Amino acid sequence: MSLEKKAILVVIDGLGDRPVKDNKTPLQLAEKPVLDELARGGSTGLMSTLGRGIIPGSDTAHLALFGYDVNRYYKGRGPFEALGVGVELREGDVAFRCNFATVDENLRVIDRRAGRLKDEGAELAKSLQGMNIEGVEVIFLSSTEHRGAMVLRGNGLSPAISDTDPHSSEPLPVMESEPGEASEGAKKTARIVNKVVKESKAILSSHPLNKKREEEGKLPANIILTRGAGIYEKVESLEDRYGFNSCCIAGSALYKGVAKYVGMQVPHIEGATGRLDTDIEAKAKAAREALRKFDFVFVHVKGADNAGHDGDLEGKLLMVKKVDRLAQILSKEDAYLIITADHSTPLSIRRHSSDPVPVLIYGDGARRDKVQSFDEVSASLGCLGHLTGIELNRIIVDLMGCGHMVGS
Amino acid sequence: MSLEKKAILVVIDGLGDRPVKDNKTPLQLAEKPVLDELARGGSTGLMSTLGRGIIPGSDTAHLALFGYDVNRYYKGRGPFEALGVGVELREGDVAFRCNFATVDENLRVIDRRAGRLKDEGAELAKSLQGMNIEGVEVIFLSSTEHRGAMVLRGNGLSPAISDTDPHSSEPLPVMESEPGEASEGAKKTARIVNKVVKESKAILSSHPLNKKREEEGKLPANIILTRGAGIYEKVESLEDRYGFNSCCIAGSALYKGVAKYVGMQVPHIEGATGRLDTDIEAKAKAAREALRKFDFVFVHVKGADNAGHDGDLEGKLLMVKKVDRLAQILSKEDAYLIITADHSTPLSIRRHSSDPVPVLIYGDGARRDKVQSFDEVSASLGCLGHLTGIELNRIIVDLMGCGHMVGS
Numbered sequence: 180m181s182l183e184k185k186a187i188l189v190v191i192d193g194l195g196d197r198p199v200k201d202n203k204t205p206l207q208l209a210e211k212p213v214l215d216e217l218a219r220g221g222s223t224g225l226m227s228t229l230g231r232g233i234i235p236g237s238d239t240a241h242l243a244l245f246g247y248d249v250n251r252y253y254k255g256r257g258p259f260e261a262l263g264v265g266v267e268l269r270e271g272d273v274a275f276r277c278n279f280a281t282v283d284e285n286l287r288v289i290d291r292r293a294g295r296l297k298d299e300g301a302e303l304a305k306s307l308q309g310m311n312i313e314g315v316e317v318i319f320l321s322s323t324e325h326r327g328a329m330v331l332r333g334n335g336l337s338p339a340i341s342d343t344d345p346h347s348s349e350p351l352p353v354m355e356s357e358p359g360e361a362s363e364g365a366k367k368t369a370r371i372v373n374k375v376v377k378e379s380k381a382i383l384s385s386h387p388l389n390k391k392r393e394e395e396g397k398l399p400a401n402i403i404l405t406r407g408a409g410i411y412e413k414v415e416s417l418e419d420r421y422g423f424n425s426c427c428i429a430g431s432a433l434y435k436g437v438a439k440y441v442g443m444q445v446p447h448i449e450g451a452t453g454r455l456d457t458d459i460e461a462k463a464k465a466a467r468e469a470l471r472k473f474d475f476v477f478v479h480v481k482g483a484d485n486a487g488h489d490g491d492l493e494g495k496l497l498m499v500k501k502v503d504r505l506a507q508i509l510s511k512e513d514a515y516l517i518i519t520a521d522h523s524t525p526l527s528i529r530r531h532s533s534d535p536v537p538v539l540i541y542g543d544g545a546r547r548d549k550v551q552s553f554d555e556v557s558a559s560l561g562c563l564g565h566l567t568g569i570e571l572n573r574i575i576v577d578l579m580g581c582g583h584m585v586g587s
Numbered sequence: 588m589s590l591e592k593k594a595i596l597v598v599i600d601g602l603g604d605r606p607v608k609d610n611k612t613p614l615q616l617a618e619k620p621v622l623d624e625l626a627r628g629g630s631t632g633l634m635s636t637l638g639r640g641i642i643p644g645s646d647t648a649h650l651a652l653f654g655y656d657v658n659r660y661y662k663g664r665g666p667f668e669a670l671g672v673g674v675e676l677r678e679g680d681v682a683f684r685c686n687f688a689t690v691d692e693n694l695r696v697i698d699r700r701a702g703r704l705k706d707e708g709a710e711l712a713k714s715l716q717g718m719n720i721e722g723v724e725v726i727f728l729s730s731t732e733h734r735g736a737m738v739l740r741g742n743g744l745s746p747a748i749s750d751t752d753p754h755s756s757e758p759l760p761v762m763e764s765e766p767g768e769a770s771e772g773a774k775k776t777a778r779i780v781n782k783v784v785k786e787s788k789a790i791l792s793s794h795p796l797n798k799k800r801e802e803e804g805k806l807p808a809n810i811i812l813t814r815g816a817g818i819y820e821k822v823e824s825l826e827d828r829y830g831f832n833s834c835c836i837a838g839s840a841l842y843k844g845v846a847k848y849v850g851m852q853v854p855h856i857e858g859a860t861g862r863l864d865t866d867i868e869a870k871a872k873a874a875r876e877a878l879r880k881f882d883f884v885f886v887h888v889k890g891a892d893n894a895g896h897d898g899d900l901e902g903k904l905l906m907v908k909k910v911d912r913l914a915q916i917l918s919k920e921d922a923y924l925i926i927t928a929d930h931s932t933p934l935s936i937r938r939h940s941s942d943p944v945p946v947l948i949y950g951d952g953a954r955r956d957k958v959q960s961f962d963e964v965s966a967s968l969g970c971l972g973h974l975t976g977i978e979l980n981r982i983i984v985d986l987m988g989c990g991h992m993v994g995s
Contacts, residue, residue, distance in 0.1 A: 197952045202628075204954065229993055231974060232981025236994025249993065256995045407995060527952060528591060531992055533985040534954070535972075556956050559970035 182423055183580025184542065185514035187466060187476045190244060191502050192237065192434075193484025195523030195536035195555055199492055205526065206537070206554040209499040213507040214518065214539070214553040221541035223550040224563025226571055227533065228522055234533045235568075237484075240521035241437040243568030245417065245477075246576070255338055255409025256433070261328040263436030264320040268411040273336040273368060275329045276407040278344065279303060279321075279400035282380065286402075287350045292325040293400035299388045300327060303400055306386055307379055312371045319403075322432045323453070329405060331371060336410070337364030343376050344404035353404065372405055379403040416442025421581040423474035428465045430457055434479040443477065444469075453481040455494050459501040463508040470512055474579065480505070487524025495526065515542035515578050518553070519571065538563055538571060544578055590831055591988025592950065593922035595874060595884045598652060599910050600645065600842075601892025603931025603944035603963055607900055613934065614945070614962040617907040621915040622926065622947070622961035629949035631958040632971025634927055634979055640941045643976075645892070648929035649845040651976030653825065653885075654984065663746055663817020664841070669736040671844030672728040676819040681744040681776060683737045684815040686752065687711060687729075687808035690788065694810075695758045700733040701808035707796045708735060711808055714794055715787055720779045727811075730840045731861070737813060739779060744818070745772030751784050752812035761812065780813055787811040824850025829989040831882035836873045838865055842887040851885065861889040863902050867909040871916040878920055882987065888913070895932025903934065923950035923986050926961070927979065946971055946979060952986055 196204040227233065228240040229249060238256050239249045257274035268274065279300060281290040296303075300321030310317040315333030322328065339359040345351035356372040358365035380402045383389060389399035417425050419442070427438030430451030438445050448465045450458030462478060469476045480502055486494030502518070510516050520536035537558035548562035559565075566574070576582045604612040635641065636648040637657060646664050647657045665682035676682065687708060689698040704711075708729030718725040723741030730736065747767040753759035764780040766773030788810045791797060797807035825833050827850070835846030838859030847853050856873045858866030870886060877884045888910055894902030910926070918924050928944035945966035956970035967973075974982070984990045 198955060202955045225970075225972065231978035232985055232990070234985055234990045234992040236992050239994025242994075253994060525952065528988065533982060533990065556954055556970050559956060559972065560968065565972040 181580060182474055184544070184578065185470060185474050186575050186579050187470065187478060187509050187512065187514050187516050188244070188575065189478045189480065189502070189505065189509065189516070189518045190241070191483050191498065191518070191520045192479065192481045193487040193522060193524030193531070194520035195534050196487065196495070197525040197527055197534060199526050204555050205492060205495045206499060207556065209496050211499050211503040211553060213503045213510065215551065217506060217510055217516070217518070217541040218539055218550050218553040218557070220547060221539055222545040222548055222563050223553065223558040223561030224538045224566055225535040225555070225559050226519055226538045226566045226568065227535045228568035230567055232533045234531050235522040236531070237433055237521060238437060240568060241434060244521060244572060245437070245441045246420070246569060246572035247414070247441060248569065252414060254412065256407035257328065257338070257409040258411040259433055259436030259440060260322070260407070261320070261330050261436065262439040263432030263434070264322045264328045266318060266320055266328060266330050268330065269332065270411060270413055271336065272411045273331045273338050274409055274411060275405040277327050277329045277403045277405045279325045279327065280402050280404045281398040281400065282353060282402045286353045286380070288345055288353060288404070289350055290398050291344065291404065294398035296325045296400055299392070299400065300325065302388055303383060303386060306382055307403070310375060310378060312374050313367065315371050317375055325400065326432070327403070329375070329403065331368065335364045336368045337362055338368070338408040338410040339365040340369040340372060340408055342406035343372060344406040346406070353402065356405070376403060376405065414440065417475065418442055421576050423579060423581050425475035425477065426469040426473040427477045427479070428462055428469060429479035431479070431481050438477060444473065454485060455482040455497060457482055457501070459505050463505050466509060467512060470514060478505070484524050487526055488529050490526045490529050492526055510541060515540060515545070515575065517571070517575055535565065538566060540574070540578070542578070589988060590882055592952070592986065593878060593882050594983050594987050595878065595886060595917050595920065595922050595924050596652070596983065597886045597888065597910070597913065597917065597924070597926045598649070599891050599906065599926070599928045600887065600889045601895040601930060601932030601939070602928035603942050604895065604903070605933040605935055605942060607934050612963050613900060613903040614907060615964065617904050619907050619911040619961060621911045621918065623959065625914060625918055625924070625926070625949045626947055626958050626961040626965070628955060629947055629953040630956055630971050631961070631966040631969030632946045632974055633943040633963070633967050634946045634974045634976065635941060635943045636930055636976035638975055642939050642941045643930040644939070645841055645929060646845060648976060649842060652929065652980060653845070653849045654828070654977060654980035655822070655849060656977065660822060662820065664815035665736065665746070665817040666819040667841055667844030667848060668730070668815070669728070669738050669844065670847040671840030671842070672730045672736045674726060674728055674736060674738050676738065677740065678819060678821055679744065680819045681739045681746050682817055682819060683813040685735050685737045685811045685813045687733045687735065688810050688812045689806040689808065690761060690810045694761045694788070696753055696761060696812070697758055698806050699752065699812065702806035704733045704808055707800070707808065708733065710796055711791060711794060714790055715811070718783060718786060720782050721775065723779050725783055733808065734840070735811070737783070737811065739776065743772045744776045745770055746776070746816040746818040747773040748777040748780060748816055750814035751780060752814040754814070761810065764813070784811060784813065822848065825883065826850055829984050831987060831989050833883035833885065834877040834881040835885045835887070836870055836877060837861070837887035839887070839889050846885060852881065862893060863890040863905060865890055865909070867913050871913050874917060875920060878922060886913070892932045895934055896937050898934045898937050900934055918949060923948060923953070923983065925979070925983055943973065946974060948982070948986070950986070
């Protein structure tokens with residue numbers, strides 16, 4: 180098949196919600212004239228990204244939205260974080276999400292975020308480069324604030340090991356990484372991780388930036404904690420599958436990472452912060468520019484998820500307003516515009532939930548249903564019915580003219 | 588995850604139906620102000636418990652509603668009946684549903700229900716205890732009226748054998764149980780069952796209670812007929828899976844048995860008869876009390892299914908009225924209230940059917956859709972869309988805060 184029309188997929192992270200006021204969800208409460216106009220002019224429906232009643236993670240939800248079966252392709256979050264911060268992964272690399280943290284002399288975690296670093300991460304990460312343990316190369320890259328990624332590169336590694344991050348707000352000790360299976364690879368990998376963590380304590384404790392932080396009364400970022408181990412396997416790209424090229428417009432490392440994993444180009448977008456303060460005009464501009472060179476443009480907007488996790492209604496409403504503006508700009512392009520969320524992050528529970536999210540497809544080929552508003556309840560009567568992420572991806576690919584007929 | 592809110596699941600057995608009068612189903616005809624009010628205030632949808640067009644059994648439908656995949660977990664009805672009447676099953680037990688029946692001297696079945704026993708079942712079952720055939724222990728327990736359960740306990744048994752119950756209203760002879768596969772276990776089990784049935788005839792024929800029945804002009808309960816052989820395997824409980832404890836409020840053995848199978852506590856409820864005359868106030872009270880100690884309370888109401896099998900419209904309408912009262916009481920609790928049916932039992936065909944049943948979720952986190960009435964047609968426009976039993980279970984578990992995220 181050959182391309183018939185380009186498409187823009189806008190994913191508003193964590194947008195879906197439950198009733199918060201007057202029995203209405205934030206989307207039902209929000210002023211969003213453009214989104215409602217597009218709903219009136221296009222097809223709507225609901226989506227349970229991984230299936231009804233299944234709570235999606237951010238990584239798995241996006242894999243599904245790009246058409247990749249989670250059961251087959253999901254290997255842990257680490258590789259996506261590493262790809263997202265710019266590591267060029269090789270087959271067999273084992274990657275981790277990591278935090279700079281603060282521990283006391285007994286290795287108890289005082290603060291998992293080391294008092295939320297400002298810009299010191301890159302400098303601290305540099306000091307950790309060059310470790311080589313049992314012939315395995317250790318790569319660090321920092322991301323925003325206290326966040327970063329670690330990659331182990333060498334032979335015979337296994338991702339079947341436990342986290343060293345105790346995942347608690349209590350001052351628990353750093354965990355020993357344990358092999359999760361009897362293999363030599365898992366034993367070796369756990370051993371290396373434990374050595375790296377110990378070594379990071381030695382290096383970071385004496386780092387000048389930490390001395391400075393302590394002098395300023397701040398917590399030192401004196402250890403790294405690892406979690407989300409995953410092995411990298413190269414997969415066929417969207418271009419291999421469907422013949423179209425694609426581009427990711429996002430601010431947060433994870434989403435850039437998933438996009439890279441499936442072969443998208445991932446330019447740096449100045450002003451895309453992955454927070455409520457993201458510059459939506461900059462993202463809209465970047466998306467429009469990308470559309471000149473690319474067939475499929477994925478635009479990720481993170482803030483609504485943050486607002487959900489913080490129970491911040493005003494923040495969520497602000498993000499809807501920003502997305503309404505984004506939709507206004509992008510709906511003028513000669514491309515299908517698909518607007519949806521990866522999952523719900525209801526304000527009342529401050530976590531991801533399985534509550535379905537609305538989907539909107541706008542553009543010449545989209546059937547026009549009777550739905551008048553872009554929200555979780557109205558869209559339940561839309562002509563798209565109830566989709567999974569994989570199904571939505573297939574529908575988009577077909578609208579683009581790039582699907583494969585089954586049979587003849 | 589940890590519990591965010593408790594839940595009550597009310598299953599109105601066989602509630603779904605087809606049009607019976609003025610093109611309306613019994614639910615559309617019924618006065619049910621509370622159910623309609625809850626529908627207006629919550630989320631609604633339809634459910635095909637095992638999938639579209641699949642006719643659910645009572646046992647399989649409940650397995651699915653509790654989140655257990657029927658293909659993997661369903662091993663025949665016998666074990667549920669045995670658990671339901673109070674047998675503490677062990678791994679490898681082969682259990683049967685059985686009837687006390689009346690046969691003539693040629694072992695032709697005159698009445699499969701022995702003229703529907705009153706209270707003699709327990710006494711008759713006692714007389715059958717203590718049989719041991721080929722090293723296999725035989726356990727009997729009576730249930731309501733002519734019903735009971737039999738368990739074979741010993742090594743090398745197989746459930747792959749046929750019924751001895753001819754399942755006919757014609758006076759057919761008692762069937763020989765035949766092995767359904769070539770295994771020694773099946774041959775042995777069939778052999779034992781045939782001996783037990785023969786032996787039951789000898790014991791029961793001379794039982795004083797049967798002499799008395801005959802003197803009173805009643806049919807003697809002079810044999811037991813077996814069906815629904817199934818092997819018992821212990822499965823992970825709801826608590827193992829989700830971390831919440833649970834309780835079953837039911838009158839009929841089968842539902843108690845399925846509940847026990849998945850690890851629920853199953854108290855005896857005085858007044859819960861499993862018939863149209865069930866004491867709904869007693870069940871409501873028991874459910875409210877259970878909610879103090881348990882996170883998940885399953886309330887089963889049987890009568891509507893009986894009415895469906897009897898083609899009894901008035902009976903079905905009466906049960907809807909009773910459930911409306913139940914809903915009134917339970918909707919006041921600080922818990923999600925989910926009301927649905929396991930399957931349809933249309934009055935016009937007097938059997939289970941695959942027609943979908945309405946689902947209603949009421950409680951703080953439930954999105955409010957536009958549906959105004961709790962019935963099969965109105966609920967088809969609800970925001971839950973069309974669910975399977977497994978999907979409804981996952982949605983409930985997530986609402987409770989006990990789901991597992993896929994990915995991170």
